[in-house]
Amino acid sequence: MTSLHSVPKLPAGWLGVIGGMGPLATSDFLKKLTLSTQAQTDQQHIPTLLFGDCTTPDRTASVLGSGPSPLPQLLAAVDFLNAAGVQVIAMPCNSAHCWYQDLVDRAQMPFLHIVDSSAQQVLARNPQARTIGVLSTEGTARMGIYTQRLTALHLQPMTPMNEDFTDLISPGIAFVKAGDLEAGGALLRKAAYRLFDRGADAVILGCTEIPLGMEHELETDPLRFIDSTQALVEATLKHLR
Amino acid sequence: MTSLHSVPKLPAGWLGVIGGMGPLATSDFLKKLTLSTQAQTDQQHIPTLLFGDCTTPDRTASVLGSGPSPLPQLLAAVDFLNAAGVQVIAMPCNSAHCWYQDLVDRAQMPFLHIVDSSAQQVLARNPQARTIGVLSTEGTARMGIYTQRLTALHLQPMTPMNEDFTDLISPGIAFVKAGDLEAGGALLRKAAYRLFDRGADAVILGCTEIPLGMEHELETDPLRFIDSTQALVEATLKHLR
Structure with a gap:
C-alpha cells in the first residue's frame, strides 16, 4: 500500500471488520451478525x-516461528479503518488477537477482543461451568491468550494435548480452510470430546473456522459448546446498541 | 458523508463489493465466493x-415512486471503492442494477452486471432452455432489466403476474430480509412453480434474497433453478482469473 487516496468519511454507526482470516469464517461472522x-x-x-x-x-x-509476521498487514487494516472512520472494530479471528495490543494501540476507536467476548459468553450461558476447554489453533494456545483471560475470571482453562493439535486440530482447521467442512468437523469434534473426557464442563470453539465444522453441536448442545464467532457478534451488538 | 480522509491504496487483485442490500444476501455472496x-x-x-x-x-x-432514491448512497459506495483502488466491483443486489449505468459511469474500474452474469449462467447450465422465468423484486421487473438482456440473448423472458408480486414475492423477500428463511422460502417456491406452470423452462432467482429461501431447489434441481448470487460469484472469479 503506497499512495494515499481521499475517501468520504463514513457517518456514525458503522462497524469495521478485519476479516479474511479465513474468508469463510468472515462470511459466517457477517451471517451470524445479521x-x-x-x-x-x-x-x-x-x-x-x-x-x-x-x-x-x-x-x-508466525507464532511457531515458521512464517512471516502478520502484524504489518494487520496494522494496515487498522489504518484503513481509522481513515474510513468506523465506530468500532471487530476481528473474527482468534489467533490474530495475539497481536491485539499493537492493534488496539493503533486504532482510533474501540476494538473488541474476541477472547474476552468468548469468556463472557461462557459466564452468561453456563455460569455453573468451572473447567473450560479451549479448542484453538496452536498459535492461540502457545500465546496463552485464553488461559490469561479465563484465569482472570476465576475459571480453570484446559488446553488440548500436544498430539491433539498435531493429529486433530491443525488438520481439522486446514480442512475447513480448504472448504471441506465435513472432514474438518469430524477431526475437530473428536478433539472437543477429548477435552470433555478430561473433565471440561464447557468447550470454547476458540478459532472462527471451528464453528463452521460443528454446527450440529452448537445447535443441539449450546450450554457446553461456546462459539467464539457468535460471542463476538453479541459483543458487537451490545457495543453498538 | 462530509469531510475527506485519506486511505492507503490497496495492492492489485482486490475485489470491491457493494453490499448490505440486504446484509444476509451479502454474507451469502461472500460464502459462495469462498x-x-x-x-x-x-x-x-x-x-x-x-x-x-x-x-x-x-x-x-424508489422504482415504484413510494420512497427516496438509493442513487446518492450507491454513488458514495462507488466513490469509496474508487478511492480504495479495488480491481473490480461486484454488487450482489439485482434491483440496485436499475441504477447500473450511473454507477458504471462513475466507477474507475470494471463493474460486473449481475443480470448479464445470470443470463450467461442460463446459457451455460441449461442451453436447451428457451422460456426463462425471472423471480425478482417488483422494482427489477418494472425496470425491465432482465427482459432486455434475455431478449438480446434470443431467450424468451417470463415475468410473474402482478398478483404474484403482491401475494407471494414481495412478502417472501420481506420474510427473508427479516431473517425468516422458512416462511420466505414457502412463498417464493410457490411463485417459482407458477412460472413453471405457465411454461418456463428455467427460473432465474433474480433477487439475492431469494436463493436464501430456496437452497433445497438449488441443490436438487440446478438446471431449472438459476441462482443470481452464484452467477455473480462465477463472473467475479472468471474476471479475476
Whole structure:
C-alpha cells in the first residue's frame, strides 16, 4: 500500500471488520451478525465495512516461528479503518488477537477482543461451568491468550494435548480452510470430546473456522459448546446498541 | 458523508463489493465466493473490501415512486471503492442494477452486471432452455432489466403476474430480509412453480434474497433453478482469473 487516496468519511454507526482470516469464517461472522440483529428491514441492520485481507500471513506459523509476521498487514487494516472512520472494530479471528495490543494501540476507536467476548459468553450461558476447554489453533494456545483471560475470571482453562493439535486440530482447521467442512468437523469434534473426557464442563470453539465444522453441536448442545464467532457478534451488538 | 480522509491504496487483485442490500444476501455472496474459489489456504483466496451500506434506501420502493432514491448512497459506495483502488466491483443486489449505468459511469474500474452474469449462467447450465422465468423484486421487473438482456440473448423472458408480486414475492423477500428463511422460502417456491406452470423452462432467482429461501431447489434441481448470487460469484472469479 503506497499512495494515499481521499475517501468520504463514513457517518456514525458503522462497524469495521478485519476479516479474511479465513474468508469463510468472515462470511459466517457477517451471517451470524445479521441473524442476531433485531431488524425487519435492511435499513435497520448495521452498516459494515469489511477489510478482508486473506493474504495476511498465517498466524500460527508466525507464532511457531515458521512464517512471516502478520502484524504489518494487520496494522494496515487498522489504518484503513481509522481513515474510513468506523465506530468500532471487530476481528473474527482468534489467533490474530495475539497481536491485539499493537492493534488496539493503533486504532482510533474501540476494538473488541474476541477472547474476552468468548469468556463472557461462557459466564452468561453456563455460569455453573468451572473447567473450560479451549479448542484453538496452536498459535492461540502457545500465546496463552485464553488461559490469561479465563484465569482472570476465576475459571480453570484446559488446553488440548500436544498430539491433539498435531493429529486433530491443525488438520481439522486446514480442512475447513480448504472448504471441506465435513472432514474438518469430524477431526475437530473428536478433539472437543477429548477435552470433555478430561473433565471440561464447557468447550470454547476458540478459532472462527471451528464453528463452521460443528454446527450440529452448537445447535443441539449450546450450554457446553461456546462459539467464539457468535460471542463476538453479541459483543458487537451490545457495543453498538 | 462530509469531510475527506485519506486511505492507503490497496495492492492489485482486490475485489470491491457493494453490499448490505440486504446484509444476509451479502454474507451469502461472500460464502459462495469462498466455496467456489480453488484454494487450500486463506492466502489463495480473493482479498475483498466490502462496503456494506444497508441503510441504502429500498430499491423497489424508489422504482415504484413510494420512497427516496438509493442513487446518492450507491454513488458514495462507488466513490469509496474508487478511492480504495479495488480491481473490480461486484454488487450482489439485482434491483440496485436499475441504477447500473450511473454507477458504471462513475466507477474507475470494471463493474460486473449481475443480470448479464445470470443470463450467461442460463446459457451455460441449461442451453436447451428457451422460456426463462425471472423471480425478482417488483422494482427489477418494472425496470425491465432482465427482459432486455434475455431478449438480446434470443431467450424468451417470463415475468410473474402482478398478483404474484403482491401475494407471494414481495412478502417472501420481506420474510427473508427479516431473517425468516422458512416462511420466505414457502412463498417464493410457490411463485417459482407458477412460472413453471405457465411454461418456463428455467427460473432465474433474480433477487439475492431469494436463493436464501430456496437452497433445497438449488441443490436438487440446478438446471431449472438459476441462482443470481452464484452467477455473480462465477463472473467475479472468471474476471479475476
